[in-house]
Amino acid sequence: MKKILVPVDFSEHSGYALDVASQIAKKHEAGIVILHMLGLSESVMAKSEMEERQEAKYYLDLTKDKIREFTNKESLKDIPLEAIIQNYKDFSEVNYVAEEQNCDLIVIGSHGTSGFSEIFAGSNAEKVVRTSSIPVLVIKKPHEDFQIKKMVFACDLKPENIPAYHKAVAFAQLFSASIEIVFVNTSGANYMGFSDVEHKIRDFNKELGEEAPIKIYNYHSVEKGIFNFCLEHGADLLAIPTHGKRGIAHFFKGSRAEDVANHAKLPVLTIKL
Template identity: 70%
Template sequence: MNTGVNTLDSTFSYHWKSEVLLTAEISLMKKILVPVDFSEHSEYALQVASQIAKQHDAGIIILHMLGLSEFVQANSEEEEEKEAKYYMNLAKEKIMDFTDKEYLADIPVEAIIQNYKIFDEVDEVAKEHHCDLVVMGSHGASGLSHLFVGSNTEKVVRTSEVPVLVIKQPHKDFKIKKIAFACDLQTENTAAYEKVMAFAKLFSAKLETVYVNTSGANYMGYADIEKKIANFTKALGEDVPIRVYNHHSVEKGIFNFCLEHKIDLLAITTHGKKGLAHFFSGSTAENVSNHAKIPVLTLKV
């Protein structure tokens, strides 16, 4: 393992390469970014990323955001530099320890430590290193809205142009056979649909697109829903089956659908600065933690 430290205000990184090189086979999944904080949930994400990497001959980039400004309390510049080096070396040791896992064998791995906790930098790192996917752990436990809103995961999801796969629990055998794409049928979501379809093809998974029709003031009649579906498929340029699921809550409706149809992965869109909160406006964020244990793929539109 080769290690090296740049200047204190830049990125520290080390690289580890196994002797098994990537094959020349063309794949849509070549690099996976995994932000870690050394918690058990970030290890869940790393385990899943390793399984995806092995399935698709991809490499992994591990990102730890140190946030030295939170730790360095020194008065003089010399003391500050000494303290910064201490925390950087400590983080290096933790990263090396964290990646000393059997399940990472034969996977090309790169680890990067960033000095500050600016969450939109995750997207910058992902794009700079041409990552196809971000895999991130979350400990959210109160439904989909609480899974993200206000958390570090939500901050990454909100700013990431790269799809983010959120993992809540360990998956010893990560397989995706059925994907549900929860969609409000706005034409701006056609690009997200195409990304989810590409993801489904990559895993040879079946894709179900679902629209939750809520009761009350937001209820839509059959003719209006048919019109929305027609506009969506026209913008998409192809006819795709859309399932309409009636429920009083968007969130609970999504997870009931996933449970009833034995969905392995839920895909959902997020709208930049609005995050995911917009998706649940007018609905009750009920406790659906048992359902929310399935992985969630978020795509920014």
């Protein structure tokens, strides 16, 4: 890992993300790129050229001061640090910056106890998750010592998930963490019998070319099953594949899922398929 992108809005939650990014950067001798989006209003941009320049300069200088204050932390000392200020309004453009800067990871904060419902239901963080071509680590709370000893990769065991699994394994190796796959077998019409599940596992491992550690968890919904499994097995991080602009609605949908996710404490790593 060489470079980490951290979008910030100067909130406490983007501060949590920056703290985690700094810990990862120190462990792996990586640099950090801070991105702030001004999002100047149309009223500013519609003024005369001179007025527009003056007002834009005012906001730019103000932002630079905020960034200096926001990054004045002991934890960031000795870490190569770069700040980028853009007038983007669309958070999907975070991915363009990440690609231009050759970043390996995006670390972003999510707000409060409603964090997961915001991440997966229309928030700025969710937009970053949906459109990012590189892994996104979502942080909800402060981590004084960011340690990952056990990771869970949740998927439906379709071969299309294998590239994302490889990336999750690589991330786990950065922390010398163990990783296992969980497949949630739901009750009702979608329930799969033992032989069908075994066949699904064999096909996945055949495509993978190795015997992956796969656990089957029976539950009435995929969403609750994933989070319950993580809780019961003491997972430090949940990794999930995303279909890009289709988001991760395949895994997270419905009010019950949001209710469970809102109370989840563990970080989430999303990986685009």
